Amino acid sequence: MNTIKFLLQKEFRQIFRNSTLLRSILLAPLIQLLVLPWAANYEVKNISFAVVDHDHSPYSQKLISKVSSSGYFKLVGYLNSYNEAYALIEQDKADVILEIPPHFERNLVRENQQKVFIAANAINGTKALMGSSYLNGIIAGFNNDVRAEWLLQSRYNAAPYIEVAPSNWFNPLMSYKVFMVPGILVLLVTMVGSMMCALNIVKEKEIGTIEQINVTPIRKVHFILGKLIPFWILGVIVFTLGMGIAWLVYGIVPQGSIFLLYGFLALYLLAVLGLGLLISTYSSTQQQAMSLSFFFIMIFNLMSGLFTPIESMPGWAQVIARLNPITYFIDVMRLVVLKGSGLHDIRYHMLIIFGFAVLLNTWAVLNYRKTS
Amino acid sequence: MKDTVIKAEKLSKRFGDFIAANELSFEVYPGEIFGFLGANGAGKTTAMRMLCGLSIPSSGQATVAGFDVYRQTDEIKRNIGYMSQKFSLYEDLTVLENIRFYAGIYGLSNKEIREKSDELVTRLGLESESEKLVSALPLGWRQKLSFSVAIIHQPKIVFLDEPTGGVDPVTRRQFWDLIYAASDQGITVFVTTHYMDEAEYCNRISIMVDGRIDALDTPANLKQQFAARSMDEVFYQLARKAKRQAD
Numbered sequence: 304m305n306t307i308k309f310l311l312q313k314e315f316r317q318i319f320r321n322s323t324l325l326r327s328i329l330l331a332p333l334i335q336l337l338v339l340p341w342a343a344n345y346e347v348k349n350i351s352f353a354v355v356d357h358d359h360s361p362y363s364q365k366l367i368s369k370v371s372s373s374g375y376f377k378l379v380g381y382l383n384s385y386n387e388a389y390a391l392i393e394q395d396k397a398d399v400i401l402e403i404p405p406h407f408e409r410n411l412v413r414e415n416q417q418k419v420f421i422a423a424n425a426i427n428g429t430k431a432l433m434g435s436s437y438l439n440g441i442i443a444g445f446n447n448d449v450r451a452e453w454l455l456q457s458r459y460n461a462a463p464y465i466e467v468a469p470s471n472w473f474n475p476l477m478s479y480k481v482f483m484v485p486g487i488l489v490l491l492v493t494m495v496g497s498m499m500c501a502l503n504i505v506k507e508k509e510i511g512t513i514e515q516i517n518v519t520p521i522r523k524v525h526f527i528l529g530k531l532i533p534f535w536i537l538g539v540i541v542f543t544l545g546m547g548i549a550w551l552v553y554g555i556v557p558q559g560s561i562f563l564l565y566g567f568l569a570l571y572l573l574a575v576l577g578l579g580l581l582i583s584t585y586s587s588t589q590q591q592a593m594s595l596s597f598f599f600i601m602i603f604n605l606m607s608g609l610f611t612p613i614e615s616m617p618g619w620a621q622v623i624a625r626l627n628p629i630t631y632f633i634d635v636m637r638l639v640v641l642k643g644s645g646l647h648d649i650r651y652h653m654l655i656i657f658g659f660a661v662l663l664n665t666w667a668v669l670n671y672r673k674t675s
Numbered sequence: 676m677k678d679t680v681i682k683a684e685k686l687s688k689r690f691g692d693f694i695a696a697n698e699l700s701f702e703v704y705p706g707e708i709f710g711f712l713g714a715n716g717a718g719k720t721t722a723m724r725m726l727c728g729l730s731i732p733s734s735g736q737a738t739v740a741g742f743d744v745y746r747q748t749d750e751i752k753r754n755i756g757y758m759s760q761k762f763s764l765y766e767d768l769t770v771l772e773n774i775r776f777y778a779g780i781y782g783l784s785n786k787e788i789r790e791k792s793d794e795l796v797t798r799l800g801l802e803s804e805s806e807k808l809v810s811a812l813p814l815g816w817r818q819k820l821s822f823s824v825a826i827i828h829q830p831k832i833v834f835l836d837e838p839t840g841g842v843d844p845v846t847r848r849q850f851w852d853l854i855y856a857a858s859d860q861g862i863t864v865f866v867t868t869h870y871m872d873e874a875e876y877c878n879r880i881s882i883m884v885d886g887r888i889d890a891l892d893t894p895a896n897l898k899q900q901f902a903a904r905s906m907d908e909v910f911y912q913l914a915r916k917a918k919r920q921a922d
Binding site: 305306308309310312313316317320321457505510512515517518519520521522 | 697727728729749752754755757759762763764765766767768771772775776777780781782834
């Protein structure tokens with residue numbers, strides 16, 4: 304037990320003496336948490352749209368002003384032919400074209416129906432998708448306005464009409480920040496746990512001090528604990544600071560039990576520290592450890608369900624996402640923080656993360672050799 | 676029969692087809708300063724790592740401080756000190772912190788740690804540097820400190836792997852004074868080196884060529900045996916036969 308005391312004392316001294324490292328462990332994640340949620344936002348604004356109006360009627364004017372006053376679109380061209388508008392797309396000045404055919408008003412009034420044409424620049428897929436769907440929504444709204452106008456005129460011809468009134472549970476304002484912040488926090492905790500821990504161990508290999516440790520009677524398990532405990536504590540500190548920012552800056556207060564979150568965090572950190580340890584056993588330089596951790600963290604980040612729903616991934620990708628510890632913590636964060644889920648709801652997550660922790664650590668310990 | 680602290684019999688280490696250490700047999704006696712010489716890549720470090728329990732031999736037998744190198748590596752580690760050519764001190768810790776850390780992990784009591792660190796700092800004349808980071812110390816002092824830390828727990832044997840690389844002859848001489856002092860306390864010293872003047876300081880030396888021990892005796896006897904005026908000549912006569920490329 305004394306050995307561990309000396310190892311921990313040494314480890315904390317080294318961490319706290321290295322101000323660059325300390326900053327990158329504590330400060331960098333917080334800055335990321337302050338900045339990233341504003342950028343990681345699916346809401347698309349300022350979509351440039353060009354209008355080709357062949358009708359020049361009051362109704363076409365009304366439609367155009369409805370689109371441009373929606374707040375999502377910016378009118379960049381009012382043109383006479385589709386080709387001119389297409390040129391704007393080619394120059395990347397317009398994202399969406401709205402083409403209003405000739406006799407738009409006349410057909411709408413006389414024949415009760417009319418078509419408009421939407422063309423979207425799909426180089427930026429998200430913008431194209433969101434742009435055309437917003438535009439659709441606005442046109443549908445316009446459609447209702449027109450209908451209401453006419454129904455007022457002829458009260459008798461009441462067409463059946465279904466109005467959809469959505470209500471967003473657990474995130475009533477559909478704020479992306481509420482959705483992203485808990486997830487980003489998970490990524491940051493993961494980085495501290497796995498990468499920093501791996502780098503720290505490999506640094507001892509690189510400098511040669513690990514040789515000295517290996518000829519002392521320090522046992523393998525003591526050495527490993529001496530490395531895991533400090534980073535486990537740092538992980539908990541980063542998480543706590545992150546939850547503080549989530550509350551102070553984003554007003555996110557966990558709906559569920561904070562103890563449950565910390566309980567899960569405790570297990571989760573064991574798993575990611577195990578990953579860090581494993582990486583360190585396979586690398587002999589910090590550069591190798593860095594590239595290896597980067598590889599895993601990139602894949603884990605993008606396949607965690609943070610940015611894109613796992614359900615919409617292809618089958619093989621879903622398998623990878625299920626083998627990714629981050630996936631489970633992000634899920635738990637959203638369940639407990641946003642929905643207020645309890646232990647019973649996340650029991651499988653707990654079990655799986657426990658499995659990860661046991662597997663990764665066992666593998667790492669078996670692979671870590673004091674002798675060759 | 677004489678007491679031995681290290682006894683090796685046909686100790687070998689193979690890495691694939693490469694035989695790094697080939698059937699090494701030798702004995703080291705208590706309190707002796709045993710020099711282990713050889714060109715780069717001759718297999719000195721491999722042999723030393725096996726004796727320290729860092730590397731499991733491929734074949735052969737050896738005991739260190741009476742413990743078997745295959746099965747009792749933990750016991751060996753408690754009874755030896757080790758100083759490698761790479762630095763064994765933490766450069767981002769102070770002199771005192773390093774001493775206390777190593778004393779601590781060798782299980783010295785708090786009282787012993789205090790006494791030992793005071794004594795060590797005084798003996799090395801590091802009083803004004805004791806709160807400084809090791810990275811701020813000159814190379815020669817770091818080596819002396821490394822050595823003192825390596826024997827802080829009074830081991831039976833201390834292994835020194837090219838301990839004086841890169842320092843001037845005066846500093847090297849001072850380092851050897853520390854080695855003699857340790858030897859006087861009964862600590863057996865097992866040292867690898869390239870420097871032939873250092874070889875002369877040893878009680879007995881062995882010279883490794885291509886993984887084998889080609890010569891083993893006192894410096895005086897070796898010079899006589901090879902009809903050489905200095906250890907330099909002895910070494911050249913043996914090393915010239917080497918076929919292996921230095922690493």
